[in-house]
Structure formats: C-alpha cells, structure tokens
Amino acid sequence: EAGVTQFPSHSVIEKGQTVTLRCDPISGHDNLYWYRRVMGKEIKFLLHFVKESKQDESGMPNNRFLAERTGGTYSTLKVQPAELEDSGVYFCASSPEGPFEAFFGQGTRLTVV
Amino acid sequence: RKEVEQDPGPFNVPEGATVAFNCTYSNSASQSFFWYRQDCRKEPKLLMSVYSSGNEDGRFTAQLNRASQYISLLIRDSKLSDSATYLCAVLGGYNFNKFYFGSGTKLNVKP
Numbered sequence: 001e002a003g004v005t006q007f008p009s010h011s012v013i014e015k016g017q018t019v020t021l022r023c024d025p026i027s028g029h030d031n032l033y034w035y036r037r038v039m040g041k042e043i044k045f046l047l048h049f050v051k052e053s054k055q056d057e058s059g060m061p062n063n064r065f066l067a068e069r070t071g072g073t074y075s076t077l078k079v080q081p082a083e084l085e086d087s088g089v090y091f092c093a094s095s096p097e098g099p100f101e102a103f104f105g106q107g108t109r110l111t112v113v
Numbered sequence: 114r115k116e117v118e119q120d121p122g123p124f125n126v127p128e129g130a131t132v133a134f135n136c137t138y139s140n141s142a143s144q145s146f147f148w149y150r151q152d153c154r155k156e157p158k159l160l161m162s163v164y165s166s167g168n169e170d171g172r173f174t175a176q177l178n179r180a181s182q183y184i185s186l187l188i189r190d191s192k193l194s195d196s197a198t199y200l201c202a203v204l205g206g207y208n209f210n211k212f213y214f215g216s217g218t219k220l221n222v223k224p
Contacts, residue, residue, distance in 0.1 A: 004156075033211065042117070043157070043200070045211040056210055091156060099210060100145070104156035 002026065004094050004105035013110045018080040021108045025074070025094030032075050033095075033102065034067060038088035046090075049075060061086075082112045114139050119215035127223050130191045134218045136201030137183045138141045145204040146174055153219065155205050157200055161186070179202045191222045 005024045025032045034046040046065070047057040051072035060067070064083070069075040073087050079086055090111050095102040119136045126132050138146070146163035161168060163175040163184050174187040188195055201215040 035212075035214075042115070042216040043212075045206070045212040045213070048210050056206060056208075058206070059211070099204060099212060100162070102159075102212070104158070106156045109154075 001038045004092055004103050006090075006092050006105040006108050008062075008108060009106065010109045010111075012113060013082055015084055015112055016081045018078065019082055019110060020091075021077045021090050021110070023077070023092030023094075023105060025092070026103060029094035029096050029103075030072070031095045031098065032069060032104075033093040033099065034075070034077055035091040035093065035104075036088050037091070037107075038085070041090065046077075070080075078109075084112050086110060087112045115215075116140060116205060116213035117201055117204060117215040119201050119218050121216055121218060123219040123221050125221045125223060126191055128191055128193060130222075131187065131189045132191055132220060133185055133187045134201075134216075134220075135183050135185050136215050137181075138201075138203045138213075139182070139214055140203070141179075141182060143203045144209065146175075146177055147202040147204075147212070148173075148184075148186050149200040149202055149214075151200055152197050157202075157214075160199070183219075188220075193222050193224065196220055196222045198221055 032049040037043045045059040049069045089107040092105045093102040148160040149157040150160045151157045167176040171188045198217040202212040
C-alpha cells in the first residue's frame with residue numbers, strides 16, 4: 001500500500017515567489033494534517049482537514065498560507081508570497097480516524113532565498 | 114513555556130547499552146502520548162504509544178508519570194540501527210486533534 005506522498009521533495013525559491021506543496025494521503029484516510037519544522041525548532045501543527053473541510057487551522061502562521069483539499073483527496077499548501085522565515089520542512093500526515101494512527105510523508109524541504 | 118520539552122542530546126552510547134529519554138509536557142489535561150522515531154531527513158514514524166500502565170515492545174519500554182507530567186522511553190541492548198532522533202508527541206488542541214512535538218533527542222549508538 002502506498003504511503004503518504006509529498007511533492008516536491010525539495011524546493012528552492014526566491015523571496016516573494018509563490019510555491020505550492022502537494023500531499024497525497026493514504027487512500028481512504030479522511031484526516032489530513034500539515035505540520036512544519038523550521039530550523040532548530042520542533043515540528044509544529046499547521047492545520048487539519050477532515051475530508052474536504054478544514055477542522056482546525058489554528059497553526060497557520062498568517063494569511064500568506066493557503067491550504068485546500070478539494071474533493072477530500074489530495075491537499076495543497078500554497079505560500080504566497082514566500083518569506084525567508086518560511087524555510088523549513090513541511091510534513092503532511094494522514095489517518096483514518098483521529099490522529100492516533102497518523103502516518104507522515106517524507107516532507108517537502110522548502111528553502112526561501 | 115513549550116507544550117513539550119525534551120533534552121536534545123546527543124546521547125552517545127555503546128552497542129548493548131541501556132539508554133533512557135524523558136520528555137515533559139505542560140498540559141495536565143493531556144491524555145495521549147507517543148514516541149516517534151525520525152531518521153535523518155526522513156519522516157517521523159510511530160514507535161510506540163504510551164499508556165497509563167506503561168507498555169513494552171521488545172527492547173523498548175515507554176512509561177507515563179502523570180503526577181510529574183513526563184513520559185519516558187527506555188531502550189535496552191542498544192543496536193547501531195537504533196541511532197536516530199526520538200520525538201515525544203502529546204495530543205492536544207481543543208478537540209485533541211493535533212500533536213505537540215518535542216524538539217527530539219538524538220541517539221548515537223557506537224560500535
């Protein structure tokens with residue numbers, strides 16, 4: 001069975017540009033989470049989808065970040081415009097019910113220069 | 114104050130050693146606790162859930178101390194393959210839908 005897949009694995013963009021990260025959860029998993037780890041800090045929650053609905057977006061840093069999950073399948077996280085402090089590793093996780101059996105993707109390493 | 118705190122290490126131990134990590138959490142209402150393992154530049158992978166009564170899985174034992182608000186992970190007979198970063202995670206949020214992670218403890222097992 002395929003795990004959680006994220007694309008791209010790496011992205012280097014200039015400050016002010018736009019980047020879109022994609023996450024394909026495990027098939028059948030209604031819950032999808034985005035997390036982020038910035039340099040030297042712990043992994044932090046960004047938001048949580050149940051199917052296509054945002055259940056909790058309390059961790060989104062500001063309105064430069066927009067997450068969508070159209071159709072309740074894959075999700076995208078867009079950063080526009082990117083700032084230097086957005087650099088880090090963005091993880092996606094999915095689970096069938098709640099976060100207990102959450103499986104993480106390998107992450108997208110974003111570098112803003 | 115951080116929700117979850119861990120000693121970053123590194124812990125450098127010889128093969129066969131026993132090593133223990135602690136992790137403290139700030140929210141006394143927390144109910145669910147986990148240890149994740151993360152290899153370099155890889156995703157976190159669930160190692161163990163931590164139950165009130167403690168639980169054991171082979172060489173790994175996890176324990177919860179509610180009174181002092183910490184969880185522990187004990188690794189016996191360390192293997193080279195145990196080298197990784199161990200992340201403590203606590204479920205939180207208004208509907209306990211998200212993990213609060215510690216910054217991780219790095220373990221290096223040497224031959």
